[in-house]
Amino acid sequence: MSKLEYERLHHNLKLLNLITFESILDNYLEIASRDEKSTIEILDYLIAQELQSKEARSLSLRMRLAGFPVEKRLDDFDFKFQPSVDKASIKEIASLKFIHNAENVVFLGPPGVGKTHLAIALGIEAAEAGFKVSFSNASVLVERLAKAEKEKKLEDKIRGLSKFQLLIIDEIGYLPFDELGAHCFFQLISRRYERASIIFTSNKSYGEWGDIFKDHVIAAAILDRILHHCTTVNIKGDSYRIKERRKQGLIPQNFSG
Numbered sequence: 001m002s003k004l005e006y007e008r009l010h011h012n013l014k015l016l017n018l019i020t021f022e023s024i025l026d027n028y029l030e031i032a033s034r035d036e037k038s039t040i041e042i043l044d045y046l047i048a049q050e051l052q053s054k055e056a057r058s059l060s061l062r063m064r065l066a067g068f069p070v071e072k073r074l075d076d077f078d079f080k081f082q083p084s085v086d087k088a089s090i091k092e093i094a095s096l097k098f099i100h101n102a103e104n105v106v107f108l109g110p111p112g113v114g115k116t117h118l119a120i121a122l123g124i125e126a127a128e129a130g131f132k133v134s135f136s137n138a139s140v141l142v143e144r145l146a147k148a149e150k151e152k153k154l155e156d157k158i159r160g161l162s163k164f165q166l167l168i169i170d171e172i173g174y175l176p177f178d179e180l181g182a183h184c185f186f187q188l189i190s191r192r193y194e195r196a197s198i199i200f201t202s203n204k205s206y207g208e209w210g211d212i213f214k215d216h217v218i219a220a221a222i223l224d225r226i227l228h229h230c231t232t233v234n235i236k237g238d239s240y241r242i243k244e245r246r247k248q249g250l251i252p253q254n255f256s257g
């Protein structure tokens, strides 16, 4: 290979954005020549490395885009501590069929039982499988939607969210929504209905959702759409936070909170 061809090859690989291919090429060609690799083997190796690093880069971009507040994994969830969570059902949800079918998942239960943990863990599974995911706190999301509505940009905002195959809306019910918030939330739910998935977490039972939206008619309309294709995971049990504090000796053994 002449110097001109050598330089053009490197230059063109960079132009094609084959960064890994370009950076390992010289080194690998030496190894390949020593090991008497065939041309096919060399190309196969270089292209596989390029693909692998591209996938890693795009996963890390999807993870950043998702905005998970912390990293939580299914493997870190102690199912023995929370027997009301059926491991097989969570595994079934983690197959991500629900995203393909544009279905929803709702985690209900008191504080500290692992709702957010499971929602994030499923979100990470989805991001790793190539789906675009966005995590947001319910109040923050609704505030953003209401702001967009005031600026006559609600439609754009909701359309922007449709690029995510999975939305995670955490902590529905910690703060009530005002009338405008409930209206915007309804628009979002209607838009995604039968088109794209949402995972919700809430400390309120469905019967109490009317109080979150204040308006029981809009609450019923929202619930109707969410629940039509939905898996509900009802978690009943002790707070994991209490267990940890108990372990540190900060709470008496018989305190149940």
Ligand code: ADP
Residues within 6 Å of the ligand: 072, 076, 077, 078, 079, 081, 082, 109, 110, 111, 112, 113, 114, 115, 116, 117, 118, 201, 240, 241
């Ligand atoms: P919730 O959203 O239900 O209020 P979180 O998911 O935030 O509760 O859980 C509180 C803390 O306890 C988090 O740090 C979470 O990782 C941890 N946690 C909760 N349940 C479990 C569990 N069964 N196994 C391991 N960690 C858990």
Ligand code: MG
Residues within 6 Å of the ligand: 115, 116, 117, 170, 171, 201
């Ligand atoms: Mg939570």
